[in-house]
């Protein structure tokens with residue numbers, strides 16, 4: 873796991889992949905929200 877900062881709420885979180893500058897990183901809560909929004913389109 874890698875330490876990362878959530879791009880949505882700014883909380884410290886951990887992700888199973890290496891954080892990349894060109895990709896936003898989300899904590900578990902925000903990931904659900906963002907993923908839910910995306911599939912809703």
Ligand SMILES: [Zn+2]
Pocket residue numbers: 878879880881882883898899900901902903
């Ligand atoms: Zn978050």
